[in-house]
Amino acid sequence: MKFNMIIAAWGSDYVDCLRSITLPSLSIGNLDKGDIELYTWKALVFTPKINNEIIAESFQKNLPFFNVEFLDFDPSITDNPYQSMAAAHYQGALRTSQEGAWAIIIPPDGVFSENALSTIAKIRRSGKRAIMINGPRLSREKSFDDLKYKYKSTFSLTGRQLAEYLRENIHPEWMRYHWNSDDFSTQPFALMWDAPDGWLCRNFHLLPLAFDLTNRQALEYLNKDTVDGDFIGRAFGVWDDIHVISDSDELLLCTLTTADVSYSDHSEARASASIIGQTAYGSANINPLHRWLLTKATKIHSEDLNAEWKIIEEMSGHIVFDILSKTSDDVDQANRIDTTYNPSASTELKFEALAAVYKPQSGLDKYNNFFEEGVEITFGAEIQTNCTVGAYTQINGATLYPNTRVGRFCSIARNAAIGASDHPIAGLTTSIQFSSIAQQLSCPGADIGNDVWVGAGAVIMAGVRVGHGAIVGAGAIVTKDVRPYSIVLGQPAREIKRRFSDDICHALLVSRWWEVPFHLMRHNPFEDVITAIRQITAIRKRAGDIEPEAIAYLEDWLSKLVPR
Known part of the structure; x- marks a missing residue:
């Protein structure tokens, strides 16, 4: 099984953060030896050639088991840095899909709690097909030099330690998503409430950290939008296939952002269900997946959870229910x-x-x-x-x-x-x-x-x-x-x-025929299950939208059947 880490990094601030903080926080010391041996690990790095040497040195020091491939990338292909990043992710996703691997999207300004790669591998083994995570922002001015110094030596942060660090160095823009903020964001992609030794959050937008890329049709949306846009919703129509990181004890990712960054105008107003409802159903950047994500509570905490967390989760759940139930009548009716x-x-x-x-x-x-x-x-x-x-x-x-x-x-x-x-x-x-x-x-x-x-x-x-x-x-x-x-x-x-017999039942499960587009299935000979499996195998092989191991198993099984 394969993982491809996709990184888009340019500009001295981002490249310096990637090599000095992000990659060390993912270092070999935080990865189980069994996971190193079980999977094939590759990095696809999209960056101008001038950065190749210093990034390669950081990989060699921190993640020496990775096969690193540099792809010369010109970020000036668009005027919008987010569109340039989307273009890099699209190219990386195409390569990853062709290789039958999972993609791991690494923000070049991120810092991870310990055991991040092992956690991703464990979730993949559980049968999930995508992982999404909250990405609260640290103030770069407060935290960059300190973290860079700490990661010069062997160093890691547990989820609780990173949560405590976040509480001390949180970005001021992130606090504008707080339910009690007097200057609530006019474009809220998250909501947060104070809780003992941390925050409870509910997010429209979570970061797609890792995902299966067998649905190649959905890749076209990456060519038009960022990775957390329409792509995830269309690639994983059954959203139970998506694992949402709901507790910082499992994994925490923070990103470093300069203090002058602002994502919305000042409102000088408090949050309300009606205001957020306008975002939920009136924003072009919010789709059904984002509204579904808002129902998921994520907890960031530096101490044990207690009964007060349950009260806050229930209270925030009432608010979200009010947001989603009172503003969609026109759409629904x-x-x-x-x-x-x-x-x-x-x-x-x-x-x-x-x-x-x-x-x-x-x-x-x-x-x-x-x-x-x-x-x-x-x-x-x-x-x-x-x-x-x-x-x-x-x-x-x-x-x-x-x-x-x-x-x-x-x-x-x-x-x-x-x-x-x-x-x-x-x-x-x-x-x-x-x-x-x-x-x-x-x-x-x-x-x-x-x-x-x-x-x-x-x-x-x-x-x-x-x-x-x-x-x-x-x-x-x-x-x-x-x-x-x-x-x-x-x-x-x-x-x-x-x-059916056990071997036919197993073949049907391996084929996952229900993932095949309806128009390709409707003319299958449903009355003859063996012939149907043959056709499904051929369809999925041509589409390349299922693991090569599954195709190999089905072809081998079909070849051993007594000719009819």
Whole structure:
């Protein structure tokens, strides 16, 4: 497995920071030996030739196991430095995609807490396909010389140590994102609240730190926009594939910025839900992914978390819910079909209402549910909040409880209940009327894979994972995980058989056919699963949008089958 570190650096300030602070903070002493041996590490450095030697020296000192490739880059190709950086990232992403590697985007003015590269490798092994991180700003004037001196010798900062350093040297512009600021930013990409020994943040924009580049079609967006723009949202339509760094104990990245940098005009006003709502739905720089990110709390702290953090997280969650629910009515209603049932209407009109299909617009709705393209929802369905529904899934009069995730090409029948949670039974009452909104919304939901069929009246409890290709029979009550391509029935549900032999099930999982564009799949011979896998393998090989190891496995497996 491969990682390509992509760095765009020019100008003496950035190059000096890269070689003196950024690379030392990623140094070999902070990386497990096993990760050095398990992966292939390369750096693609986009910089004018004059900087090659001093950057190469820093790599040799701090990251000697990296294969460093310098690409002569002229940052004056555009008048806008962000567009020049986007152009460099695009070129690096193309190379990385062709090599079947993950990209790691390294800001040349960054400082990382210890074990950053090992943390990235660990998250990749967990099955996630992208990593996004908060990037609070340090005052360069206060911190550059001090950090440069410290990193001359063997030195590292834990997440808590870097959080404490940030508290002492935070950039004044970053404090304008504080909810209680008297000069709240007019272009807020983050919100922050004071918490014990740190801050709780919620961000429209997080930095894409590392990501899988198998979706080559999405790369075109990198040629038009910065890496945290439309690219991430389009490359990873199933946003559960994105790992958000939510705690500085896991990893913390700070960037060094000069004090004269300002990202918005002075407002001389406090923050409010209505002001931020205008940004959430009125800014060209905010898309559905950014609104989804705002729902994720990130914690920066130098001491242990305590009960007060939970209170602050719940309070900020109420504010975000208010922002996202009260400002999107016009957007939401413009895409709805009126399916109101009218008892006095004619029989024809009643049937028309019952048959009406709501096709939600791709993206986030006012209840913070995210829909991919092609989703169909019929009359009587209830999608509560914080749910994700994959492309071309059909939901026919079923209920999805909070935080439920449904994959692509699923079929959910009438009166099914997905992600149902238990009521409290050990206390005074079983009623949830005394539970806080945060408690009601914090249930884990259910996780439904791709190509899953859920029969009428089935109940799938919160916290249950239903694997890809499974079938849940009508009326089943599912209380534990269901393995891929199995059929379960009963109360409680039990597996009665698998849909295919184990080797075919494994081949289908390796192929991840649900990632193939719909127009390429619709003419496949679905009735003949082996022929379908052959065609899917050929499609994915031509597209180059899946790991070479997956193609090799499928071709080898197909070659060993007895000819039909």
